[in-house]
Amino acid sequence: MKHVRVVDLTQHLSGPYCTWTLASLGAEVIKVEAIHKGDSARETSPFVNGKSIYFESVNRCKKSLAVDLKTEAGKQILTELLKTADVLVENFRPGVRARLGFSDEALAAINPRLITASISGFGQTGSHAEYPAYDIIAQAMSGVISVNGEENTKGVRVGFSIGDIAAGMFATIGILHRLYERDAAGQAPGAPLDISxxxxQVALLENAYARHLNAGDRPAPMGSRHPSIAPFESYAAADGHMVIALGSNADWPRFCSAIGADALTDHPQFLSTELRLEHRDALSAVLERHFATGPVDHWLERMRLAKIACAPLMDVAGFAASAFAQESGAFVGLTTDATRRFSKHPLAEAVPTPPAPLLGEHSRQVLINLGYEAEQINVLEAAGVVQSAA
Amino acid sequence: MKHVRVVDLTQHLSGPYCTWTLASLGAEVIKVEAIHKGDSARETSPFVNGKSIYFESVNRCKKSLAVDLKTEAGKQILTELLKTADVLVENFRPGVRARLGFSDEALAAINPRLITASISGFGQTGSHAEYPAYDIIAQAMSGVISVNGEENTKGVRVGFSIGDIAAGMFATIGILHRLYERDAAGQAPGAPLDISxxxxQVALLENAYARHLNAGDRPAPMGSRHPSIAPFESYAAADGHMVIALGSNADWPRFCSAIGADALTDHPQFLSTELRLEHRDALSAVLERHFATGPVDHWLERMRLAKIACAPLMDVAGFAASAFAQESGAFVGLTTDATRRFSKHPLAEAVPTPPAPLLGEHSRQVLINLGYEAEQINVLEAAGVVQSAA
Structure with a gap:
């Protein structure tokens, strides 16, 4: 997608995750940032060499144009840029884009081929449109928190920003779909995508809502256990924890044999899935006494030979240091510094990626490509309309 | 994408979530299922009118062809179908597709324009490729569980199948990208997409890994609280819970005023973000005494007027019954039965969707479109190669 130009008017995480994906697929992403300040994620700790790790992670492979969109000259620059663009992504509060002069109608007049995606907390219209929203707000409102956590609790926020990330991913899907329809099927780009x-989040909870709306279930946090299969949870071994997930009752004898506990196979409390669910605590106690006699790797090796689904309960440090992370290329370095490593995008090659841009790093380059003369750019810089990286 | 044909050899959730998205965008999705049995998700409880709700939710808008791929005639049918297809999605254990006769090379020979996506637990190659994996295995292995849950715990499985769903969403992005490159830029489809x-999951944890790999952080569960902002968590009011998320220290006086607690603004324990973080438990106690004097809606209304980010802590039943769910079209019915409601796909129109297919519901239609004669189909059915819905 090297010929696809994306104008990125997003901050924080939802929009940047979308444009990180588009950049990882090869699109040219030009991040348009406020002068002097830029994406407020640039101020989020921790910092390494003065750069926000939070910002660096999802702004790799992008360019930065720093421009003051409150000035007429700044608006003109964005207008010129949008004329050359295929995609605009923004996650302003609904209404802000129009107040800046870039309403749906204005955008259609500037570039009728432009595909726009607008990401917001609650959608562009309706009673909640103008309410501020962060990840935790979307998680709370949608019911996500209410199904996440240990049994008999009121739930806990998912421990990463799935409220932002899911919106970024669905926006990406919508953008790619429209690019396809536009360039392969000749369709008009349509009204801006309204990503709430x-x-x-409701789409991630499709199963919980399907069960509630059609079978009357009331989904609630249920810990790591499976409602209808056992063993299907986490167990302690001598040196750590592991997760074991039987596929069905047919796995039970093979599981018992694999861990050297054949006597369990015909134990009257554990003979069927129903019995194991009924005696789950007793089962856990028996299994953990057994697993205490060996380390995680010992048990995993035996279960894997028997095709029982299992995994170590890895923490971030453990996974990062694992042989599997290494062999699967889970992380990539930067082209500028191989020791600075980040999650590889699942759809990108496992090669070093260009670093996130400095604020205004590509201002001059972008303006020159738009046809601005060097002297004009100097004037814009002096007037505080445009900022270039030091 | 009505002219895009997707052959769907997936089961359970990861693949079906991908093809649900493609179907929601208008593609023709033909789900190829084993005769008599079909997608094993068809057997997952709860059931309504004999149909699995789990299955129904993510298989809407698809067709079903039931065929025995272990027979030569069945393989021939799949081969003919693939010749007409744009996309193949499968989530077999790595190696199974090749053993069925549809290796990467065989697929390229059958249809050089075919875009293939293979979803698996650990990727198609490497030491873990053949290990079985379910959602909880991917969550455990990747570190997701280790960052999700209450503070000072070993973490808990995310309470919905993000391990499956994220893979389905990234597969969708990869497929749309390749369709674009093929049909808009004339590129060859390339080797099958290898979605692990x-x-x-590692890409969802990009922030946790970025912090660990570059700043030495050791991410762990931290409940619903924010590490560097307060208030930013859940509080009890008189009739339920709500989440409040200050954007920055600048929100604090406005927040205090909004809830009618101006005296708190200058309270020496709560004067700055740092102080509020230090005295977070005291702050929670003070706020919950205050919030106990009114219901959730009272506090939300006041905070929203002051542009403070907040939301009710909704459970699934509460959100489903909410005015917001209604006005935002969060759920859609089936074309065959408006009372059967499911999550709306974020990129689909808010109109009723066709129901998930019966096993083999479209077998005859698909075969006729491939050029099979009615008499041939009768023979295939009698031989147990093909099954049509009763």
């Missing part, structure tokens, strides 16, 4: 963080 | 559930 809450709506995206 | 674990790899996709």
């Amino acid at each position: 963080m809450v709506g995206c | 559930m674990v790899g996709c």
Whole structure:
């Protein structure tokens, strides 16, 4: 997608995750940032060499144009840029884009081929449109928190920003779909995509809502256990924890044999899935006494030979240091510094990626490509309309 | 994408979530299922009118062809179908597709324009490729569980199948990207997309890994609280819970005023973000005494007027019954029965969707479109190669 130009008017995480994906697929992503300040994620700790790790992670492979969109000259620059663009992504509060002069109608007049995606907490219209939203708001409102956590609790926020990330991913899907329809099927780009963080969370909870709306279930946190299969949870071994997930009752004898506990196979409390569910605590106690006699790797090796689904309960440090992370290329370095490593995008090659841009790093380059003369750019810089990286 | 044909050889959730998305965007999705049995998700409880709700939710808008791929005639049918297809999605254990006769090379020979996506737990190659994996395995292995849950715990499985769903979403992005490159830029489809559930989880944890790999952080569960902002968590009011998320220290006086607690603004324990973080438990106690004097809606209304980010802590039943769910079109009915409601796909129109297919519901239609004669189909059915819905 090297010929696809994306104008990125997003901050924080939802929009940047979308444009990180588009950049990882090869699109040219030009991040348009406020002068002097830029994406507020640039101020989020921790920092390494003065750069926000939070910002660096999802802004790799992008360019930065720093421009003051409150000035007429700044608006003109964005207008010129949008004329050359295929995609605009923004996650302003609904209404802000129009107040800046870039309403749906204005965008259609500037570039009728432009595909726009607008990400917001609650959607562009309706009673909640103008309410501020962060990840935790979308998680709380949509019911995500209410199904996440240990049994008999009121739930806990998912420990990463799935409220933002899901919106970014659905926005990406919508953008790619429209690019396809436009360039392969000759369709008009249509009205801006209206991506609601809450709506995206509801789509992640499709099973919980399907059960509630059609079978009257009331989904609630249920820990790591499976409602209808056992063993299907986490167990302690001598040196750590592991997760074991039987596929069905047919796995039970093979599982018992694999861990050297054949006597369990015909234990009257554990003979069927139903019995194991009924005696789950007793089962856990028996298994953990057994697993205490050996380390995680010992048990995993035996279960894997028997095709029992299992995994170590890895923490971030453990996974990062694992042979599997290494062999699967889970992380990539930067082209500028191989020791700075980040999650590889699942759809990108496992090669070093260009670093996130400095604020205004590509201002001059972008303006020159738009036809601005060097002297004009100097004037814009002096007037505080445009900022270039030091 | 009505002219895009997707052959769907997936089961359970990761693949079906991908093809649900493609179907929601208008593609023709033909789900190829084993005769008599079909997608094993068809057997997952709860059931309504004999149909699995789990299955129904993510198989809407698809067709079903039931065929025995272990027979030569069945393989021939799949081959003919693939010749007419744009996309193949499968989530077999790595190696199974090749053993069925549809290796990468065989697929390229059958249809050089075919875009293939293979979803698996650990990727198609490497030491873990053949290990069985379910959602909880991907969550455990990738570190997701280790960052999700209450503070000072070993973490808990995310309470919905993000291990499967993320893989399905990244597969969708990869497929749309390749369709674009093929049909808009004339590129060859390339080798099958290798979508690893674990790899996709690592991309969701990009921030946790970025902090660990570059700043030495050791991410762990931290409940619903924010590490560097307060208030940013859940509080009890008189009739339920709500989440409040200050954007920055600048929100604090406005927040205090909004809830009618101006005296708190200058309270020496709560004067700055740092102080509020230090005295977070005291702050929670003070706020919950205050919030106990009114219901959730009272506090939300006041905070929203002051542009403070907040939301009710909704459970699934509460959100489903909410005015917001209604006005935002969060759920849609089936074309065959408006009372059967499911999550709306974020990129689909808010109109009723066709129901998930019966096993083999479209077998005859698909075969006729491939050029099979009615008499041939009768023979195939009698021989147990093909099954049509009763």
